[in-house]
Amino acid sequence: MSDQSSDHSAAPTAGQARQARDLHAFIAGLPKAELHVHHVGSASPRIVSELAARHSDSKVPTDPEALVDYFSFTDFAHFIDVYLSVVDLIRTPEDVRLLTYEVARDMARQQVRYAELTITPFSSTRRGIDERAFMDAIEDARKAAEAEFGTVLRWCFDIPGEAGLEAAEETVRLATDDRVRPEGLVSFGLGGPEVGVPRPQFRPYFDRAIAAGLRSVPHAGETTGPETVWDALNELRAERIGHGTSSAQDPKLLAHLAEHGIALEVCPTSNIATRAVRTLDEHPIKEFVRAGVLVTINSDDPPMFGTDLNNEYAVAARLLDLDERGVADLAKNAVRASFLDTAGKARINDEIDTYTSAWLAP
Ligand SMILES: O=C(O)c1cccc(C(=O)CC[C@H]2O[C@@H](n3cnc4c(=O)[nH]cnc43)[C@H](O)[C@@H]2O)c1
Numbered sequence: 001m002s003d004q005s006s007d008h009s010a011a012p013t014a015g016q017a018r019q020a021r022d023l024h025a026f027i028a029g030l031p032k033a034e035l036h037v038h039h040v041g042s043a044s045p046r047i048v049s050e051l052a053a054r055h056s057d058s059k060v061p062t063d064p065e066a067l068v069d070y071f072s073f074t075d076f077a078h079f080i081d082v083y084l085s086v087v088d089l090i091r092t093p094e095d096v097r098l099l100t101y102e103v104a105r106d107m108a109r110q111q112v113r114y115a116e117l118t119i120t121p122f123s124s125t126r127r128g129i130d131e132r133a134f135m136d137a138i139e140d141a142r143k144a145a146e147a148e149f150g151t152v153l154r155w156c157f158d159i160p161g162e163a164g165l166e167a168a169e170e171t172v173r174l175a176t177d178d179r180v181r182p183e184g185l186v187s188f189g190l191g192g193p194e195v196g197v198p199r200p201q202f203r204p205y206f207d208r209a210i211a212a213g214l215r216s217v218p219h220a221g222e223t224t225g226p227e228t229v230w231d232a233l234n235e236l237r238a239e240r241i242g243h244g245t246s247s248a249q250d251p252k253l254l255a256h257l258a259e260h261g262i263a264l265e266v267c268p269t270s271n272i273a274t275r276a277v278r279t280l281d282e283h284p285i286k287e288f289v290r291a292g293v294l295v296t297i298n299s300d301d302p303p304m305f306g307t308d309l310n311n312e313y314a315v316a317a318r319l320l321d322l323d324e325r326g327v328a329d330l331a332k333n334a335v336r337a338s339f340l341d342t343a344g345k346a347r348i349n350d351e352i353d354t355y356t357s358a359w360l361a362p
């Protein structure tokens, strides 16, 4: 897994290299929660190539090595085009179940104890997958993953904003109709491009989702300015912000996020891969921390961005100059900002503390 940063002219000393190796090993074993990761965007190269081989009409490469080039994006719009070509490969409830189960297995390998996985049910139902069969598939995988890997999954259903209000209506219906709504659903989101897709138009849909007990977690400020984050807060009553990268341009917004405990779901490598930020060293994560904003670390669409959650923690540790305790605090931020109940939060925090103390014991 490579840290896609700009080059560092001074080569690390042997001591620094050993410290970095130790920190990577610490991160690999650290119990973690993930709050911003997409369902289809988490499909491993093996699953994507398997599905592509099944569907010969697809332009997605069948060779996992060729996927590396295919997952190299010129800009955010290109990323969404490629993302939708992978969505097109998921055609049956069995594809949905397999994908969800395998995503959970990859998470468990990284010691992810809890994840809120963003799913776009509209993209599947509009492609002809029966809505009940879709919900059964994700729920079946969720229960199997918890029983077999100990990884607890919860769902965030997001509106693909660019698909318009028809998509918003369908998503809120699936999220609030007791006959179809899955047990694991906890939140309601908004994804896709932001340019030309103003957030306020989605207010009535978020109002309905919130009235039905769901938490509001839209993407905002990933590819547009801080005004979009304000809209997410004021119009969509966001409790966390997906990315929120451009918040750094507005000190009042940073102060507001800090004061109200609104967490940012930061996904550093994603921002470079989609070219939303030029280089990792220019990523505003440091400014968020300095302003007292609750920062959580996430992987977004890990195989598409050549990353995983462990690598994102390593990137954050480098950018924020953190040692093991600092990294453990970041992991606790995600627990704090999650929609787990109090007992669930305490259980993961205890695990983080026990693991960290054992690691640092002389
Ligand atoms: O499914 C369709 O037919 C469809 C039609 C028009 C537009 C769309 C979308 O815009 C889908 C966007 C899709 O992208 C997902 N996603 C994954 N990573 C990110 C991200 O970093 N920022 C924003 N969106 C992202 C999102 O969950 C949507 O499913 C679809």
Ligand SMILES: [Zn+2]
Pocket: 036, 037, 038, 191, 219, 242, 300
């Ligand atoms: Zn995202």
